[in-house]
Amino acid sequence: MAIELAKEKWSGVINQVKIGAAKAISVGQEQALPFLHEEGGAPHKPVVAYEVWDTVPADWPEALISAYGNVLKDPVAWVKKCVTEFGAQLVAIKLISAHPDMGNKSVEEIAALVEKIKKAAGVPLIISGCGDNAKDNLILPACAEALKGENCLIGSVTQDNYKTITAACLADGHSIIAESPIDINIAKQLNILISDMGMPAERIVINPTVGALGYGLEYAYSIMERARLAALSGDKMLSMPFICFVGQETWRTKEARATEEELAGWGPALERGIVWEALTSAAFLQAGADILVMRHPKAIDIVKKNIEELMRG
């Protein structure tokens, strides 16, 4: 007797979000839980974005510094290396140098820089602010204007600070990253607030604020599973793809940073760091991640191969 499989019939589908102009990348449109291909289609595979800073990272561990070398001093060269040498199809720029404590670069300087980066990259861009709300409300609209027509993904906006940046993205045709603090209700609320300003749902991506492996990974993991289940059950205000900033979380952890002498018996620092970033990403892929922002080229390679396997069916 043939067994009757336990297949789910979902009424909802994840929104498609398109990033970029010429070499645009689309994410989303999943009709089922991650990688259950027999249950529903997933026309777009999850993507990895290379994280690039506009300033020399002061506290990156040796594993990362040696992977990039000299280009860390020059964001344009850094982006070029990601694209030409590592084959990046998506780059995530972090505009640290605008932060009042990290260089306090002017709005004009930042806008000029992102234009230069755009020309050098030739691939779709994700633009992240410096983390200071007041300053981000100045620089991100300027970046939006400078990158008009590039259909970037810009953010992150939060429940307390979304209006200025949303308006700018709306005006200049960009999509937006909506960040919520590991909280499904705030995620939904923020999506509603942004939508109420006229932003189409197909231009919103959820940043659920992930934690690294061993540092609260399971909280965002379950929030993502719950949100994805709600979306597939028809909740339109949670039907956005997820972006997970994995690199910045993993490379802060003791496991990714400490030398072998400091952590006797835990193995060489390089392998430990790479596997920590790759495994954190792998876990979030299983929870529904659509965009992973990562740092180490080797970890990115591993995760891309994992995605190929998972999408192969």
Next chain:
Amino acid sequence: MALSGLDIYKLLPKTNCRECGFPTCLAFAMQLAKKAVPLDKCPYLSKEAKLVLEESSLAPIRLVVIGKDKKIELGNETVLFRHEDKFYHPAAIGFIIDDNSSDKEIDVKISKINRLKFERVGQALEANLAAIRQTSDKKRFLDVVKKVSAATQLELVLISSDLQAQKEALGLIGARKPLLHPQSAQNIADFAKLALEYKTSLVVASPSLEEISNLTKDLKKQGLEDLVLDTASKSLAKKIWDLTQIRRLALKKKDRSFGYPTLVIVGEKDPYLQVVEAADYIAKYASIVLLEGAEPWQALSLLTLRQNIYSDPQKPLQIEPKLYPIGQADEKSPVLVTTNFSLSYYTVLGEVEASKTPSYIMSVNTEGMSVLTAWAAEKFTPEKIASSLEEFGVKDKVGHKRIIIPGYVAVMSGDLEEKSGWQVVVGPKEASGIPSFLKNLK
């Protein structure tokens, strides 16, 4: 399907004889539904009713115990997603030793596997299984079984489709109750006899879910229920589909023929990719994951993922709220304040240790909430911190009156100074800033 109290009541004699210790049959039925009393308290139950009730009280996924000493419990899961309740029995992680490796290689690998013990956030993380896989002749397999079993306390898996080899291996180490993995459904009846004879568990391996279902039904009739399911070597996405189907069929369709723990052998050879493949299986329902790579960084990352996925989402890990001396803390040492959410505490601890500055960490009882959550929920307030300083007698431990609070709660500084009488220094927002902060602290 779990029966309700009323469903159960219909099956009882309804005589209210009170011999079960309850005033009425209905009261007894209600207790049965809660699984608070055993069925045999009722002496007058009909055979048919007993059968129905026994069947309904069975867990949808059987609890299977592997081995003799460590007794690894697997299965008995109740949900598909951890937020619905929790995952109960952490996936067993095991490492494969091929018998075609040289004796020297095997010695090195066993000692590596034996050392895979780590401590994170106050919990011990350990590898669970050593799996011996036959690729050579019977004699070599038996030699390696002898060698490995003598060298490790871990529970064992014997991977071999050679019935005679398995039989002789059990003759050697049957008392350890190794899990038998015959790799296919061939000779399954003979393997079942072996498992029954040695009272150990058996892997039912077949690429077809349908065949697995038929086999487990047959084996159950033979009296063998300590089974583990393996859908053989397939692509990663197909394995995830199989694991999901087995879990769903058992829980949602109440199909007992799938109500067993599962086992996956990682096929990938690349040292990184095999860890990632194993991670996918840990996230998606595998009860046992076996892989070749046994380097500490490989094991540590997988054991940590398992710790995360199998933690109880309804109950944040907490530590005892108190004043913890770190290193050779003395009366001059700084006092850092954090919550009693274990992740907050251990993150701060890690950084303080890295700073090599002897310090005190005062863990305030925030009912296991993290800094920002506790602050928002008013569990991490100036009053609470002030009373903790009193309660833990901090003024008797240090000669100064200065505390360091997390940067995220800088707003409470003034209020806290007023309420506690201690000078408040605002520390970094992220624990990662602690070493440089402590270095610059005058």
